Amino acid sequence: MIQVDFSKLSPQVVWRHFETLCTIPRPSKHEQQLRQHLKDWAEQRNLETYVDEIGNLIIRKAATASKEQVAGVILQGHLDMVTQANRGTQHDFFKDPIQPVLKDGWLIAENTTLGADNGIGVALALAVLESDDIVHGPIEVLLTIDEEAGMSGARLLESGVLTGQWLFNIDTEEWGELYLGCAGSIDIEVQQPTQYQTAPSDLIYVDLLVSGLKGGHSGVDIHLDRGNANVILANFLNDYLSQSNGRLVEFVGGTARNAIPREAVATIAIKAEQLPELENAVAVI
Numbered sequence: 131m132i133q134v135d136f137s138k139l140s141p142q143v144v145w146r147h148f149e150t151l152c153t154i155p156r157p158s159k160h161e162q163q164l165r166q167h168l169k170d171w172a173e174q175r176n177l178e179t180y181v182d183e184i185g186n187l188i189i190r191k192a193a194t195a196s197k198e199q200v201a202g203v204i205l206q207g208h209l210d211m212v213t214q215a216n217r218g219t220q221h222d223f224f225k226d227p228i229q230p231v232l233k234d235g236w237l238i239a240e241n242t243t244l245g246a247d248n249g250i251g252v253a254l255a256l257a258v259l260e261s262d263d264i265v266h267g268p269i270e271v272l273l274t275i276d277e278e279a280g281m282s283g284a285r286l287l288e289s290g291v292l293t294g295q296w297l298f299n300i301d302t303e304e305w306g307e308l309y310l311g312c313a314g315s316i317d318i319e320v321q322q323p324t325q326y327q328t329a330p331s332d333l334i335y336v337d338l339l340v341s342g343l344k345g346g347h348s349g350v351d352i353h354l355d356r357g358n359a360n361v362i363l364a365n366f367l368n369d370y371l372s373q374s375n376g377r378l379v380e381f382v383g384g385t386a387r388n389a390i391p392r393e394a395v396a397t398i399a400i401k402a403e404q405l406p407e408l409e410n411a412v413a414v415i
């Protein structure tokens with residue numbers, strides 16, 4: 131039983147869809163029930179639907195008369211939601227409806243995630259599909275699966291099924307912001323053959339630590355030009371070791387692939403009499 135009177139929320143056409151989404155369980159990788167519901171909903175309205183190989187749902191709405199030549203627009207959101215319940219809350223995300231409440235002018239769920247990510251995006255897209263007073267070119271609504279747990283829907287989207295030219299992602303978090311691009315990520319594994327040697331007995335070992343940097347998310351903060359401990363330390367070592375004939379013993383830096391490294395540490399081996407020179411070199415970084 132949903133407590134909120136959605137008929138009092140505006141715009142009605144959006145909230146009605148959101149109310150329906152609250153009643154249909156949709157954990158990541160278990161979107162089939164919602165997908166089927168939306169597919170049926172669209173077909174009842176004579177909208178063309180297509181489910182691709184991985185399970186993304188595409189709903190197409192033809193252009194309004196005389197707008198057939200306009201570049202097509204794709205509205206993209208995701209079907210699944212993050213499923214988290216407060217400790218002590220009994221909630222079966224595979225069966226139970228979300229229980230939203232209105233609090234201080236906000237729709238929230240008190241003991242579980244609400245699923246506004248990306249339920250409100252899906253509701254907005256459905257509202258566009260349903261509208262009969264918007265003049266538009268061809269519209270495709272792309273609702274992907276598994277956004278919150280691996281993005282397999284987006285990654286394995288069947289190629290060639292979309293015809294629109296402009297894709298609007300409606301899963302953003304900043305009010306009033308329109309995104310024109312987005313950071314992607316790629317894992318690069320570099321291996322270099324290394325020759326180890328027994329450390330000469332006349333060397334001393336020095337730890338060099340770069341720390342105290344701000345760090346940040348590599349997707350969100352990368353344009354802020356923040357220091358990267360790995361880069362700073364590697365640049366220093368590159369110069370210093372080649373001039374001093376010092377040896378690199380170990381280098382460790384960074385903790386996560388999507389975090390700008392805040393700390394890096396290297397152990398080097400040099401002659402004892404080189405220590406003052408090293409200290410000078412470090413002091414001018």
Ligand SMILES: [Zn+2]
Nearest residue numbers: 247248277301
């Ligand atoms: Zn999302």
